[in-house]
Amino acid sequence: MTLYYVLKNGLEFGEMYKCPSNITISFYPRPIIGSYFLISGIILTIIYFPCFLVMLFSKCRAPSYQLMTLLAIFDLSALTINSIITGALGIQGASFCHYPLLIYCAGAIGLGSWMGGCTICILMALDRCVEINPHFPFAFIFYKPVFRFTMLVVCGYWAFATFFTNPVIFNVHYMSWFFDPNIGKDGDLYHNIPHTINNLFVSVISTPLYIYLCYHLISLNFFLIFLIFPIIIQAVILCFFHATGAYIYVYMQFFPTPPWLIIIGQLAWQYSNGCVCLAYWTLNRTIRNSAIRMMLPKKIRKRFKLHMGIEEQIEAERNDGNNVVASPADAIMAHTAKVAPFLSETTL
Numbered sequence: 001m002t003l004y005y006v007l008k009n010g011l012e013f014g015e016m017y018k019c020p021s022n023i024t025i026s027f028y029p030r031p032i033i034g035s036y037f038l039i040s041g042i043i044l045t046i047i048y049f050p051c052f053l054v055m056l057f058s059k060c061r062a063p064s065y066q067l068m069t070l071l072a073i074f075d076l077s078a079l080t081i082n083s084i085i086t087g088a089l090g091i092q093g094a095s096f097c098h099y100p101l102l103i104y105c106a107g108a109i110g111l112g113s114w115m116g117g118c119t120i121c122i123l124m125a126l127d128r129c130v131e132i133n134p135h136f137p138f139a140f141i142f143y144k145p146v147f148r149f150t151m152l153v154v155c156g157y158w159a160f161a162t163f164f165t166n167p168v169i170f171n172v173h174y175m176s177w178f179f180d181p182n183i184g185k186d187g188d189l190y191h192n193i194p195h196t197i198n199n200l201f202v203s204v205i206s207t208p209l210y211i212y213l214c215y216h217l218i219s220l221n222f223f224l225i226f227l228i229f230p231i232i233i234q235a236v237i238l239c240f241f242h243a244t245g246a247y248i249y250v251y252m253q254f255f256p257t258p259p260w261l262i263i264i265g266q267l268a269w270q271y272s273n274g275c276v277c278l279a280y281w282t283l284n285r286t287i288r289n290s291a292i293r294m295m296l297p298k299k300i301r302k303r304f305k306l307h308m309g310i311e312e313q314i315e316a317e318r319n320d321g322n323n324v325v326a327s328p329a330d331a332i333m334a335h336t337a338k339v340a341p342f343l344s345e346t347t348l
Contacts, residue, residue: 001013001014001016001017001166002108002163002164002165002166002167003104003105003108003162003163003164003167004163004164006101006104006105007163011101013100013104016185016189016190017100017104017181017183018183019096019097019100019183020183020184023097023183023184025095025097025098027092027093027094027095027098028093028095028172028173029090029091029092029093030090030091030093030172030175031090031091033090033175033263034086034087034088034089034090034091034092034175035087035091036087037082037083037084037086037087037090037175037270038083038084038086038087038088038090038091039087040083040087040270040274041079041080041082041083041084041086041087041270041274042083042084044079044083044270044273044274044277044278045076045079045080045083045084047277047278047281048072048075048076048079048274048276048277049076050291050294050295051072051277051280051281051287051291052069052072052073052076053291053294054287054290054291054294055068055069055072055287056069056072058290063127063142063147064124064127066147066151067120067123067124067127068124070116070120070151070154070155071117071120071121071124071276072276074113074114074116074117074120074158074273075113075117075273075274075276075277076273077109077110077113078110078113078114078117078269078273079270079273079274080109081106081107081109081110081113082110082177082266082269082270082273083270083274085102085106085170086170086175086177086266089103089170089172090172090175093172094170094172095170095171095172095182096169096170096171096181096182096183097181097183103169103170104167104169105167106170107167107168107169107170107177108162108163108167109162110167110168110177111161111162111165111167111168111192111195112158112159112161112162112163113158113162113273114161114245114269114272115157115158115161115194115195115198116154116155116157116158116161117242117272117273118198118199118201118202118242118246119154119157120154121202121206121238121239121242122202122205122206122209123141123150123154124238124239125205125206125209125210125213125239126138126141126142126209127142128213129209129212129213129216130142132213132216133216160194161194161195161198165192165194165195166179166190166191166192167179168192169181169182174259174262174263175262175263175266176252176262176263176265176266177266178252178253179191179192179195179253191253192253195249196250196253198246199246199247199249199250200246200250202239202242202243202246203243203246203247206239206242206243207243209239210236210239213236233279233283237275237279238272238275238276238279241268241269241271241272241275242272244264244265244268244272245265245268245269245272248261248262248264248265248268249265249269252265
């Protein structure tokens with residue numbers, strides 16, 4: 001039974017997900033770990049949202065920026081499920097039969113966001129390979145007409161995963177999400193084969209792509225490595241958490257899994273979405289500076305000497321009566337938008 005079925009039938013469940021009238025499910029509060037997921041989810045969402053606005057309103061329309069913008073939509077919706085709602089349900093100790101419609105819909109949205117994010121993870125890895133090697137076999141994916149079709153396929157894949165596959169259901173005893181709602185029916189009825197294929201695919205494909213990236217990075221000269229390294233690190237961190245979460249979630253759906261490993265899987269899912277904004281703020285100078293520009297007026301930035309980019313730095317030093325000569329690195333960083341938009345100062 002899928003979300004499409006529930007919406008089509010006036011928010012009524014089929015027999016697979018109807019809680020038996022004779023079942024007694026008590027609340028099982030998990031205040032400590034629930035508080036962690038709730039608070040960390042709110043913090044990560046607050047940190048992520050300015051970065052999302054920067055990408056959304058940026059004039060840059062390079063494929064990498066479009067992928068990052070769509071990924072931000074998937075990440076913010078997933079953080080709402082795997083962190084904020086997970087934490088709130090854990091603090092209360094609620095299970096599926098306490099809030100069946102809420103948990104069912106949240107599970108469908110969370111699953112769709114996860115599977116959509118996995119496709120973006122692979123595409124970003126391919127994009128990094130193209131940046132390292134313009135003759136990479138899949139470079140054609142990022143040509144303008146083909147890339148538009150690719151983005152439509154990603155959105156269609158998200159819709160399929162959200163509306164036409166079995167959702168994940170929250171289990172407060174493990175503080176994680178499983179396909180089996182634990183209402184006394186055979187657990188094999190709830191297996192989600194597309195989800196399993198998705199997780200195996202993203203795990204198997206991402207590993208050789210990043211081996212390829214590392215191999216070609218070694219062959220570059222030091223200055224090019226200095227420019228490209230932060231970009232590669234962002235994508236490696238993203239796909240590390242995706243691959244870890246993918247492996248664990250496939251394993252725990254089919255085999256007995258110790259509680260500590262289930263928690264690690266849940267944390268990997270959380271940080272597959274949350275690590276992106278942390279990477280933006282620490283490694284991506286363009287997005288970080290643009291977010292600060294957006295949040296802080298120029299007067300405040302001047303007062304605290306928060307000069308965002310070479311232009312503001314030059315202007316500030318000229319106002320102080322100093323002659324400034326931009327370094328070769330700064331000159332290159334200011335004119336690389338067409339090659340790697342992450343390395344340039346984006347004007348909103």
